[in-house]
Amino acid sequence: MSIEIKTATAEPIRQTFSHTRRRFGDKPASRYQEASFDIEAATNFHYRPLWQPDKLLNDPTRTAVRMADWYAVSDPRQFYYGAYVQTRAKMQENAEHDYAFCEKRNLLAGLSAASREQIARLLLPLRHAELGANMNNSGIAADGYGTSLTQLHMFQAVDRLGIAQYLSRIGLMLDDGDTVLLAEAKRQWLEDPAWQGLRRYVEDSLVVRDWFELTLAQNLVSDGLLYPLLFHKFDEQLCAQGAGQVGMLTEFMRLWFAETQRWVDALVKTVVGESADNRQLVEGWVAKWQARALEALAPLAEIGPGAAALDAVAGEFAARLKKLGLAGAAQ
């Protein structure tokens, strides 16, 4: 006797939410689609914000850039809250493992005095810049329009807080658990002439009102030049000096940078491709901030990997802008 197993299929009445269906068609939707598109309230606001009565509560006109549909912006990594948290948890587990290994074997004890001094001078004051990046991205998440765009910036904001904490831990480790080096790093951030250019850049960016200009100033230009210089070129220099173990503690930053710049590129490409007006605005902002960032990083390059390294980074960044269809500042 043979037994045949039959499955009864129940057709679901709905494949997904109506707003998701309207955008993507009547088929099963991914979590990312359901959690990211057409979610932000767009109509029927009862009151205008008291702090900005000329705008609606959620208003696409808080930037001069215009998009027919801000939801054209999407994340190539397709991060919604769940996917984002899982990815970062995995990265953090690896980072924690590296930090524990470094501490257990006391790997930083073998640093030469010169390398130790250089790391303290170049990486520790950066935590203040990272906190600025955290504030900027939080601000964009508040002012921006469209959940697919605002969540990108909120994730970015939280990442920057994490990176600031890793930099702080490097300071504590260098200092055998003491906070003298971190206090000194703050003094350098506030007073050391080499850091004043970057500090001015960060503090000026904090008061940029147009949130799209701000995302360019922070996530495209500043990160796009500073990370390759201080986490790639400086790391290469440390390796050459026999201080490669520090690379274990900054690997998170390199992985994070490679991953996040993909969404930054996708965002810029989408907005620039929308209209000639957008392109012109973006060109102007990028050129302005690019020149300022290069100027701000010059004295830091001198302390670290040198002017030639900054030139190489600037060249790579110019090539990246070209790929995005932008001219950038004249080299």
Added chain:
Amino acid sequence: MTSLVYIAFQDNDNARYIVDAIVQDNPHAVVQHQPAMIRVQAEQRLEINRATVEEKLGREWDVQEMLIDVITLGGNVEEDEDRFALHWN
């Protein structure tokens, strides 16, 4: 009579992107959504390319990762780092 090669995935968020990639690379494939399972079948041959899945997923992807979500498959397997193919010899 041609035989069908087939592969069935759990219906979850990972597999959905893999199925999207299969559909893009194999226009002749037929996708059946069954309860908690997505079955893809095709005549002759079915190819899953790492590059296409990575493009759909937006991250690096190892072909071996697919097996976490696979329920069953039918066909001779050809597998390397960049591709997973099913066909009947």
